[in-house]
Amino acid sequence: MPQTETPSRHGLVILYTGNGKGKTTAALGLVMRAWGHGLRCCVIQFIKSERGRWGETLAAERMGIAWHALGEGFTWQSxxxxxxxxxxxxxxxLAQAEILSGNHDLIVLDEFTYPLRYGWLDVRTVVDWLRTHRPPEMHLLVTGRDAIDELMELSDLITEMRAIKHPYDTGLAAQRGIEF
Amino acid sequence: MPQTETPSRHGLVILYTGNGKGKTTAALGLVMRAWGHGLRCCVIQFIKSERGRWGETLAAERMGIAWHALGEGFTWQSxxxxxxxxxxxxxxxLAQAEILSGNHDLIVLDEFTYPLRYGWLDVRTVVDWLRTHRPPEMHLLVTGRDAIDELMELSDLITEMRAIKHPYDTGLAAQRGIEF
Structure with a gap:
């Protein structure tokens, strides 16, 4: 509750995982909330490409939020x-540099579970680095399916987004402003 | 995907439910994404009060998003x-007026499951009204725990946010910019 604000900030590690829609969306919401309080936010998207001109990247530009979309280069082919x-x-x-930069109060590593899950990065090395290098007052948010155990251990807050019903089931096309 | 944008918009009814954190947060993210595309957004919060100066209300002010917080008056006492x-x-x-106003492309009814679940409003009447009166191109997003069946039937997309781990478990206080 707003009334119980703590004088000193304790940075949280937050994980949004699961097979449902809403992981990246909730990350955006957290960014919007933090930005409303004047926190400095940075988003690093590991999978999604910048080409598409997503609603969130357009919004981030207007809001002056630091944004990196790295996805263009991933081939997804073995x-x-x-x-x-x-x-x-x-x-x-890049994520390490931004975490150490002192420029951000909240850093989002969007879809970061994939490079860990697929073995492109070593989980133990990444989690150990985060444990020892993340400034204690910095909030870190990771999204993506199939979170691995080491990352779940590191996290203070974990929500699983579970798909109950999806518009693709009823043949509806993706809607601009809602799904991208 | 951005490449498959449909020429005519089909308004979706979206439901974020479940006992985990991230329902209202994901609603905010959807608002940010829609706002990035220039969609006109309106948020009606049924439970949360305006007094607290939440990060999201501060952000909405800066972004020019219509916002109503009705929660102040609820007593939660039988x-x-x-x-x-x-x-x-x-x-x-108020929600009906905003839905009919023609001023919004996306309307969020935050924590709207509660008045339905507690019987303050008649579910069948509300869902029937939404089915017959919501403009077909308007997106409607409802959040809250314990969604009832009629509302789930109406929805095109449902995600359940399931709590896996919560910082209160480890004695951490709520953090400004993250949880409010």
Missing amino acids: EDLARDRAKAEEGWA | EDLARDRAKAEEGWA
């Missing part, structure tokens, strides 16, 4: 695993 | 059921 791995390492290096 | 019911009816009348 034959180019070396390239995907290099791309994931590049993204992780 | 002895004043008549007052809660009157307050819920007042909120529902």
